[in-house]
Amino acid sequence: MIKIGVFSQLAQVSIRTLRHYDVMGLFKPEFIEPITNYRYYGLEQLPRLTRILALKEMGLTLEQIIQMVNKDLSNTQLREMLNTKQKELADQMEQSQLQMERIKVRLWQIEQEGKPSAYEVILKKVPTYNLVSIRKIIPTIQEMVAYRCRMYKDLYQWLVEHHIKVDQELALYHFQEFIESNFDFEAAVAISRDDYERTIKCSKDNIAIYLLPEEDLVASVIHSGAFMQVSQALFDLFKWISLHNYSPTGPIREIHLFGHENDLVDPNSIVVELQIPVMKNK
Amino acid sequence: MIKIGVFSQLAQVSIRTLRHYDVMGLFKPEFIEPITNYRYYGLEQLPRLTRILALKEMGLTLEQIIQMVNKDLSNTQLREMLNTKQKELADQMEQSQLQMERIKVRLWQIEQEGKPSAYEVILKKVPTYNLVSIRKIIPTIQEMVAYRCRMYKDLYQWLVEHHIKVDQELALYHFQEFIESNFDFEAAVAISRDDYERTIKCSKDNIAIYLLPEEDLVASVIHSGAFMQVSQALFDLFKWISLHNYSPTGPIREIHLFGHENDLVDPNSIVVELQIPVMKNK
DNA sequence: TTGCTCCTCACGTCACGTGAGGTGGC
């Protein structure tokens, strides 16, 4: 019969740990002095403690270990617990791997420019949108503003006619490189599911009503400032994507967080979110 | 000016998180209504939040992020924090890797025998021991008991003569395979540092006094039961070592947790720890 | 008046580490 101090040295665990396992009901001393509450352990208890420590070294929680050691589980249940834990570990490692890569890129950026990019990119998932839109090829960059204005105007006119409320205005760019002409542009608004279901069938020639699917992975950046500078943000976003070994898989989305483009007061103070659906390169 | 609910949707973070960042001083609303305490955010605040989230995706703690975002750190400090985190992540991944391997072996054991080995092996480090010992080649297994008894007797006699207290009795096996004869055996006791320093120079021909070095990594198993069965435990320990891709790097240590071999009352109820210093195979 | 949003506590998480404050045995 050994007191807790010696036993903890033999077993290479802290006294606190032994006490903790006692109150948890995971590993109790052989005998407790009723008056002093001193815990006394026996040497034959060591193998059981070792079993517990071995399970802990697999990353299992104490609750799980209690299950495995107190009740005796079937092999099937045992396998299942271990398999589950294995998957958890795999996820964790992937997670750490990702964090590592992000840090590496950041360190690289610091070396490179002395300053990280003005924009921060994050990855996220986005839900589906119920869209109403007008899509056109805009021949030259000079005509861009006029075209966009016209397109949103037509769009809102149709929406008003059909009494549809706008949740969120956005724009879609159907190109993935920097081109000089013939921009495939889509002016769009997201509407509520109710309005969508109600009007899905009244589409006109030039008005599209459709579901933009959800994306599990979009790279996203937020630009706050002048409208003119959106292209710089977009450039940085593309740079980030290639640096992190992703590839675009869909059109660029420009979410008009500032409100409506045609109601804009000051084009030098807007806020938009740029999103590009991506996937990891193999 | 946006209320917390909408802002949290735009930013894809929970309301609770925004409140938490507020009280931490990491990210405060642009304006707080004094009467209601309602938090109001501005769209231009989104980029800052995004920067915070990007740093969080590198696995940094909120405290660290506060440092990086509120005070502006030098590039050197920044690099240092990221490097530190990188090392942490590397350690974590190694840890997870180890846990994975342990689980794999366990699963494999279940498949194999339907039952895991009776013994649990754990890895640990052991400190140095101040040893006094007698080492001999024991010609045959039949002579083992007599030899051991004699050796411990001689050892204790010498210890008594020199008034040395015994901390722990142990045995060292200087072989790593199962051999049939000529066992290189060492009967030893660990003594206190004081006694060690005091007697280091009075060694006799057959008595060795020396420091058994600390080991960073020993594979250890505890056997509780009959003395006869120690060889089975040793066998399982060797099996574990090779299964987990380790190799022995030193003599086997048999720690006599039960007390003194020559005072043993019941050889069917002993407790010993077997330790083998190991290293990972490359 | 009824939902909806917002608010402030405050507990719980996981496996202990770390005092605080007090008591038996040599």
Place this chain on the structure above:
DNA sequence: TTGCTCCTCACGTCACGTGAGGTGGC
């Protein structure tokens, strides 16, 4: 009597999730 070991609370950890209980605005 002085250290040493042991005891029982109880707080702290990290980044929030999750109620509880209550209040303004449509």
